[in-house]
Amino acid sequence: MIRDGKIWMANNENGEPVYLLPKMANRHGLIAGATGTGKTITLKVMAESFSDMGVPVFLADVKGDIAGMLCPGVDSENMQNRIKKFGLDEFGFNYHNYPTTLWDVFGKNGIQLRTTITEMGPTLLARILDLNDTQTDILTIVYKIADDNNLALIDTKDLKSMLNYVSENNGEFAAEYGVFNKQSIGAIMRALVSLELAGGETFFGEPAIDIRDWFSTGEQGRGMIHILDSQSLINNGTLYSMFLLYMLSELFEIMPEVGDLEKPKMVFFFDEAHLLFKDTPKHLLEKIEQVVKLIRSKGIGVYFVTQNPRDIPDGVLAQLGNKVQHALHAYSPAEQKAVKAAADSFRENPAFKTADVIEELGTGEAVVSFLMEDGTPSIVEKVAILPPQSLMGGIDDSVRDSSIKGSILYTKYANAVDPESAYELLLRMGVEKAKAEAEAKEAAEAAKLEAKEQAAKEKAEQREKEKEANRKRRAAKSVGTTVAGTVGREVGKTFGKKFGKFGQTLGGNTGAQLFRGLLNTLLK
Template sequence: MYKDGKIWVANNENGEKVFLLPKMANRHGLIAGATGTGKTVTLKVLAEGFSDMGVPVFLADVKGDLSGMVSEGRDSEDMQTRIRRFGLDEAHFSYTKYPATFWDVFGKEGIPLRTTVSEMGPLLLSRILGLNDLQRDILSITFKIADDNDLLLVDTKDLKAMLNYISENNKEFAADYGNISKVSIAAIVRAIVSLEIEGADKFFFEPALNIRDFFTTGEGGKGMINILDSTSLINNGTLYATFLLWMLSELFETLPEVGDLDKPKMVFFFDEAHLLFADTPKLLMDKIEQVVKLIRSKGVGIYFVTQNPRDIPDGVLAQLGNKIQHALRAYTPSDMKAVKVAADSFRENPAFKTADVIQELGTGEAVCSLLDEDGIPTVVEKVSILPPQSLMGGIDDSLREKEIKQSVLYSKYYEAEDPDSAYEFLERKGLADAEAKAKLKAEEEAAKAKAKEEAAAARAKEKEEAAEARKKKQAAKSVGNAVAGTVGREVGKTFGGKFGKFGKTLGGNLGASLGRGILSTLFKV
């Protein structure tokens, strides 16, 4: 509840009001406690207070019970009991509805919330896909090759097309980018297909979210409460966590440095915060810690909602100045250790033992330490959280649909767009390469056919010339034989006259041989 320029969060055991100071709200915070101890009520009270002071809020609605913020609260015996306990009257408390914009990665329970593969980046995408170090490096190289070739990676089909292109041409890329294993690329593609089967591919599309659209106000100047329906998204804890980290990175990279402000520019509440840090690679954990440390200077406050402070890494927990711890139950030695960790995160109060009080808290009660005017954590004290002014629980589908379609952002983000990007470019390139290859093949085949025809013509000519030569030789032989016969006969007559029959035969053979030899020389070709 917003009162006197501060957020009235609770009353302590002495009935004194406990306030969260707006100028300390960007120092981040923690809301912790076991299931059913009142974390959601605390979150709603803080969110309503920020909205009342004109600060936009982002909520991840994991259980579906935060949508009631668009409706006025309903009176009940329990609410009246709580109102009387805090001494509230109509001047200080009234059931109120708050301006809200509903978002949904899957586009079912809110305005579709999208980004592009390029904007998500290889580090966060590797976490979603569950890649090992080698595969993550190859994915980073893929992004680098895409950047070097001015190829935009919008959706998952762009990324798959790029990976397949690199796989087919990995030898060409090896000199500039190192060896790229086809086996590793195949594993990455399979992981992407698995993500598509789960429906997460709907998240990677245009128009991508402009994070500045969160920074709006509603009726009466109240800060817009952006509610991300996470009832389905939470089924994939890695996707849920990575998505929230992406938004945090977007804020960090988009917003300018503003230093300390009188009130934050925006406040984020991350429910089920332990999922943000589970199985997180060191490289990503270092980035998270860096963002949490530095984003406060950009006017953004982050509040983690989880069961136990030990769900949060020490490097992040140390940055959380405002802490509200609901009850924890200790049934085992491990549980007792968890209680002690929670108690040790507070500044000690000499009036009680914090670990004992944490185990004795009832629903709606908490131990609390908020930053004072000098940014110093107050001594821990036991408090009772105020009741929320908006509706506890969810709303019906008809009211949700009405709120979604009335949003000024509905028309901007509702229809998905598929721009000309890497997939389309590589598809055109593939067709062009195929056409060029087909043309080259046709030219080669034509050249081969022409060479074959020329060879056949040459062989025919050679054959013809050979036949002609044979004819000439045959003609020469015939003439030679005739002449040789005549010469032989004449010589034979001469020899025969002198030497008788033997001389005639010898002279005929000799004359024929002489005639053939002479004519063979004369008619040789």
């Protein structure tokens, strides 16, 4: 609740109000505690208060029990006791709903939430894929080649097409972009396929979310509460981390530097943060730490909700100035150590031993420390958290469906669009190249066949000429033989009459031979 311009979060043991200062809300925060100790109630009270101040809020709903903000709270005896305990009536406490937009990366329990490969950028995507330096450089160059050739990278199939295209045409790009290692391209491809299997194929596409749409207000000027259904998304830490980093990085890019404001521009809550950081690559952890550290100067507050503070990496934990610690159980040496670590993160209160109090806290109770006006943490106090004004629990499908389709953003983002991008353009280029190659091959084969046919024709003509020449020679030879023989015989007869029988024989043969020789000489 808002009281005296501050966020009234709880009352201490003396019944005095404990506040979270809006001007310190962008210094980030932590809500921790075992299951069933009241973390979700704290988150809802804080989110409702930001909304009441006109500050947009983003919430990751891991268990499906935050969407109740769509509906007014329900009165009960327990609620009446709590209202009376805190004296909320005199400060305008009433049950009401909050302006809420439901989102879902998979498009089932909320408006489809997407971004593009281009919007994600090579540096962030490389960290998500856990690429080494060489692979990161290659991915960056692939983005550059796509940009230089007007090949839009919208979804994962676009990027895979580009990787194959660059690999197959390595020689063409070597002079301008350098030589690409095919093994490295293969490693990028495998990492990308793994991301697809984890749900990345659904997350990348159009229309891409414009986070500026989240800076809106609803009825009575309350900040819009954007709830991402994460019941399926949270099962994959990489995809969840990718989404967190994308949103925060996008906000960091588009938001101007503003320093410390009277109230934040927007506040993010990431529930079940222990899943967010579990098995997350080192590069990704470093990027999260960097973004969390820098984004507060843009007026953005980030709050992690988890079971144990040790679930948060030290580099991130050190930046969380506003802390709410619910009960932790210590049944083993490791758990006792965790309780002590949690207690040591608070500024000591001489009135009690913080570690003992953490173990003794009941549901809805916590130890808290919020940043004071000068930016230093307050002394830890044991408090009872106020109740929320919206419905505690989930909503039925009809209410959810009505809320989704009733949102002014539904028509903008509900239906996926698959524009002509790198995949289609490269596919067309491949078809056209294959067609050109086929036509060139066909033309070459036709020319080859034509040349073969021409050669065969010329050879046949040459054979025909040779045959004709041979025929003429044979004809001439036959004529010469006949004439020579006849003439020779006549000469021989004449010669024989003069010289007798011997002369007849000799004259006939010799005369024929002489005449044939003469005839052949003439024919030549």
